[in-house]
Amino acid sequence: YRTSDDLYGPIVNLFCLSEIPRLMSLMPEKRTENKIVKKLPELERQRDNTINPGYKVLYCGCITTGTEGDVKQIEQAIWRILRSGNLQNIPVRFECLELGIKVTHDIDNA
Structure with missing residues (x-):
């Protein structure tokens, strides 16, 4: 996982189950039918505006x-x-x- 920059599978499941926007914004972009599904612009703005963790x-x-x-x-x-x-x-x-x-x-x- 370190060399591929992929997230550890069980952690991805926890992120999805949490439905916390900050965690969801850390999720990698999903690929479907050779097209990249873009992240929601709202989540991108939240990530940019949120400098502090927690x-x-x-x-x-x-x-x-x-x-x-x-x-x-x-x-x-x-x-x-x-x-x-x-x-x-x-x-x-x-x-x-x-x-x-x-x-x-x-x-x-x-």
Whole structure:
């Protein structure tokens, strides 16, 4: 895959199933009957306008889950934030990295 620039098959399936425009724009052009099916211009514009990686989400608040990071702790923390009624709704970008996550302010990348 490295030398051919092809995407790994299972990853292509995940991209298709996700229906996330940013991921769909990474898909190679499909060839049918010796004709190249062009990508949608809208997806091209989105890719050009989106310099930063990650997903646009709304930041709601912060809460400590402890040091273990157990899924049950995380789920309980999410429910506490949602039920508190004190949501901030700040536009941010959310990236999943190898050893954690990165949240940056969408407007100024801070």
